[in-house]
Amino acid sequence: MRAGRALAVVIEVALVFATGLVINAASEHLPSWLGDPWLVWPVLVALLAFTIGFTLWIGSSPSSEPGSRVWNVPGANPNFTGRYQDLANLAKLLRSRSRVAVHAVRGMGGVGKTQLVLEFCHRHHKKYDVVWWVAAENPTLVPDQLRALGRALQVDLPQDAGEAVRVLLSHPLSSSRWLLVFDNAESAADLNPFLPSGAGQVLITTRRAGFDAVGGVLDLDTMSRRESVALLARRAPKLGARADELAELLGDLPLGLEQAAAYLTQSAMRPDEYLHLLRTSPDSLADKGEDAHRRSPDRSLRTLWDLSLSRLDEHHPEAARLLATCAYLAPDAIPLDLFTPTREATALSHQVGVLVDHSLVKRDDDHIVAHRLVQLAVRGHTDTENAPTSADALTDAVNVLRYGVPAEVFKNPAVWPRCRQLLPHVLAVAVHEDRLHELAPDTLAWLLDRAGAFLRETGLPNQARPLLERALRIVEVACGPEHPILAGYLNSLAMLLKDLDSLDAARSLLERAVRIDEAAYGPDHPAVTIRLNNLAMVARDRGTRPVPLPAGTRPGRRRGELRARPPCRRTQLEQPRRGAARTWARPDRPNS
CATH class of the missing domain: 1.10.10 (Arc Repressor Mutant, subunit A)
Incomplete structure (x- = not known):
């Protein structure tokens, strides 16, 4: 191909000069301006430059057919979208060395490493005489694939596989215009014996670290949001304006986008229905749809x-x-x-x-x-x-948060940055509330209460309310409606309702908290004082006096006397803090 382009350029130069000679010879028969050599020759030289440039551009532009003499690269992905900067960076890496340029494309599964290198091969195939693709996840299968390359190059190889590889790697591969691709390699050490010498190029795709020991590494990230939306617009046009929403839920991971688009097409599901499922039960969609341009084990998120x-x-x-x-x-x-x-x-x-x-x-x-x-x-x-086990993992998750979330949130802005940092994680574990009712109801309730307290303290009472209501419901289900631990959760929700001017509801909750605390601790206990003080503030906001609780609901008790707490249904779990006794946490604060 290179020789053909050179011949075309020579012919173009010859034609231009021949045209100039003809013009000079016939100048008396031509318009006067064509007889002026100071005008004609610059025009011809400009025409020559244009035709040479056009010829070279046509010769270097990508086409659908490989121009390489030896080629076994899988077909191009017709849905490949974007990645212009990554392709440019990859080309720049390969130009950075004069000897064998070994470079790796590294990234998480599903991020598009193989697809990027495939696209590079198809766009630049005319630069190479040899482009050979090797599936490298299993090193024991690499020698046979290199033997196939030797046969394609018509190299006389010995029967022994190891010796055949050594002979092939010492072969100059016909020229310096060759590219070897080792796809999905696991170990730089395992791959190193198969790296050839000479002036060619090697590309490696991998999820693993350590390949900087053999060459440069391009870390491939997820797609940009613009690229994600463009891919979905091509693959699932019925998404329309909701493509951005789907890309956000899938974290811009190319495999996730392809799988979602494939399933929407296969199932004819409405976009709003799919988005609802993805939000409420994403695990159920992990094996729905496949990316047909990937190898079988990597076609879905379930198996990737x-x-x-x-x-x-x-x-x-x-x-x-x-x-x-x-x-x-x-x-x-x-x-x-x-x-x-x-x-x-x-x-x-x-x-x-x-x-x-x-x-x-x-x-x-x-x-x-x-x-x-x-x-x-x-x-x-x-x-x-x-x-x-999922039970151990979920329990570990709530327990590490129980250790990390600050307990003292009320009027304590020093801990609010930490609360803000951990709030998404509390909300994430709370999605699994049904399972945590059996595994760790106490810890989940405490986390929701502290998250609600933080939101209330930072001026977001409407966002805090559902969390505090959930915490109260969890404790009631786990411990029953009269357990002493319930009073603190009633108090937290009541004070939030006071902020929201739901004063009647706040009063009802606080009266219930007073009855529970008095029954457990007696009328002189500090917890009772806290509830009565909060009840008085609610009454003040309502413009009324506190209504005394009905007779018989505030039993007398000697000062300091405590009744035994009733049992609370729960399971035996790991301790949230090493060496700490396991107890239900009370979210008691004077006004929280």
Whole structure:
């Protein structure tokens, strides 16, 4: 192809000069301006420059057919969208070395590493005489694929596979215009024996760290929102303006976008119905739809990470449990200090390193982030053989939050940044309220109460109300309507209702709290004083005096005498704090 373009350029130059000679020879028969050499020759040279440039551009533009002499690359993805900067960065990396340029594209599963390199190969195939694709996830199968390359190059190879590879790698591969792709490699050390010498180029796709030892690394992130919306517009046009909403729920992960678009097309489901399912029960959609341009094991979110997660279960069980815990938190920054009460610092750093190595989380200084679709896959993987149980993971999640969420929220702005940081994680575990009623109702109720208190303190009472109502309902179901622990939750909700001017409802809750506390502790207990003081403030706001409680509801008691608390239904769980006795937390604050 290169020789053909050179011949075309020579012919064009010859034609231009021949035209100039003809014009000179016949100048007396032509218009006067054509007889002026100072005018004609600049025009001809400009025409020559244009035709040469056009020829070279046509020769270098991508086409649908590979121009390489030896080629086994899978077909291009017709739905490939965007990634212009990543393609440019990849081309720049490969131009950065004169000898063998070995570079890796690294990223989490489903982020589009293979699709990016496929697109690069198809766009730049005319630059190479040899482009060969090797599936590298299993190193034992690499030699046979390289032997196939040798046969395509008509290299005489010995029968022994190992010796054949050595002979092939010492072969100059006909020229410097070759590109080898090792797709989905697991280990730089395992791949290193198969890297050739010479002046060609090698591309590697991987989820793993460590490939900077053999060359440059391009870290591939999720798509930009504009690219995500463009892909959905092409694949599922009926989404319309809701494409942005779907992209947000899927975290802009290319596999998730392709799978969602495929399922919408296959099922003819309405976009609003699909979005509702994705919000309320995302786990049920993990195996719905497939990306047909991927290999069978990686076509859906349900199976994409199975191999990585199984290896984690077998070789790094503590890291697997840490990841399972994170799967029940929010897809936001997770502070690493949440885990320090139950994990030694060095061990925690090692476990996080394992997860980063497998591209299952990202670490940024003192926090980690797990993509929402990785979380979905991990939740689906729990309870399988050797994997952490979902019960343990969910219990761990609420317990680390019980340690990390500040208890003293009322009029304590110093802790509000911490509350704001952990609020998304509290809301994330609260999604699993039905399961936590059996596993950790006390901890969930306390977390919801503290989240509601924070929202109330920061001027968001309407957002706080449903959380405090849920906390109260959980305690009533778990302990019964007269348990002493209930009084603190009644008090929290009552004071919020006071802020919202629902004074009658606030009064009713506080009167109930007074009766419960007096029955448990007697009329002189500080808790009773708190409730009566709050009841007086509600009465003041209503413009009335506090109404005395009915006779017989405030039993007499000697000062300091306590009745035994009635039993509260709950299960035996791990301690939220190491060495601490397990008790129901009381959210008692004077005005909270």
